[in-house]
Amino acid sequence: MDNVTKTYRTGDVEVWALRGVDLTLERGEMAVLLGPSGSGKSTLLNIMGGLDRASSGRVRCADHELTAFSERQLTQFRRDHIGFVFQFYNLIPSLTAYENVALVTEIAANPMDPGEALEMVGLKDRMDHFPAQLSGGEQQRVAIARAIVKRPDVLLCDEPTGALDSKTGVLVLEVLCRVNAEFNTTMGIITHNAAIRQIAHRVFSFRDGRIEESSTNAVRLPPSAVSW
Numbered sequence: 502m503d504n505v506t507k508t509y510r511t512g513d514v515e516v517w518a519l520r521g522v523d524l525t526l527e528r529g530e531m532a533v534l535l536g537p538s539g540s541g542k543s544t545l546l547n548i549m550g551g552l553d554r555a556s557s558g559r560v561r562c563a564d565h566e567l568t569a570f571s572e573r574q575l576t577q578f579r580r581d582h583i584g585f586v587f588q589f590y591n592l593i594p595s596l597t598a599y600e601n602v603a604l605v606t607e608i609a610a611n612p613m614d615p616g617e618a619l620e621m622v623g624l625k626d627r628m629d630h631f632p633a634q635l636s637g638g639e640q641q642r643v644a645i646a647r648a649i650v651k652r653p654d655v656l657l658c659d660e661p662t663g664a665l666d667s668k669t670g671v672l673v674l675e676v677l678c679r680v681n682a683e684f685n686t687t688m689g690i691i692t693h694n695a696a697i698r699q700i701a702h703r704v705f706s707f708r709d710g711r712i713e714e715s716s717t718n719a720v721r722l723p724p725s726a727v728s729w
């Protein structure tokens with residue numbers, strides 16, 4: 502992302518969500534994004550994944566220039582390259598875990614088997630359960646399986662542990678680390694839990710629509726060594 506800005510206009514009021522952000526993630530890198538509420542993290546993640554558009558600046562992903570894309574191209578780009586995980590799992594209640602994941606494989610170019618994705622997140626024996634029969638942590642792991650089943654290049658997670666207790670959150674982070682290590686998936690993870698910064702390759706701290714600080718972890722901790 503080069504000098505990306507984002508403004509929202511509500512009536513006469515203009516809100517600057519991003520005030521000029523330069524950010525490059527290397528392939529396979531796990532980045533944690535920190536910052537106070539309203540500092541622009543979600544806006545950035547959404548623009549990075551082609552869910553939203555920058556007001557100015559340039560956004561590229563490998564050979565794709567997102568800022569030059571039509572709506573249709575942006576949708577295709579998201580479909581082919583990006584997985585999203587949100588704080589609330591957004592599973593379809595009337596479908597089993599397996600069916601929730603399988604739904605994506607119908608429109609993906611080169612998906613893995615839904616069972617394989619569920620095995621990857623440790624839910625092989627819960628495939629036939631409905632969301633209401635799963636714990637919050639298990640539902641989030643189904644959401645991760647759904648996001649990775651299409652083998653995305655980039656996985657973007659907005660508060661993936663936000664609704665979970667620390668112990669369950671650790672299980673979810675372990676799954677994310679496993680996906681990162683096994684598939685070399687580039688990751689952006691927003692969190693309010695500053696302790697989670699320790700699992701990342703790089704950490705970006707936001708304030709008031711800008712990156713205030715970035716740092717590289719010389720030593721990364723496994724999620725099991727992190728608590729909040």
Ligand SMILES: Nc1ncnc2c1ncn2[C@@H]1O[C@H](COP(=O)(O)OP(=O)(O)OP(=O)(O)O)[C@@H](O)[C@H]1O
Pocket residue numbers: 509510511516517518536537538539540541542543544545
């Ligand atoms: N659709 C929108 N319309 C108007 N203003 C918006 C919209 N989305 C975000 N904003 C504003 O942009 C700023 C950045 O919001 P953003 O959601 O990116 O922050 P955040 O750091 O992710 O916050 P949080 O940690 O609370 O999720 C805030 O001032 C917010 O009110």
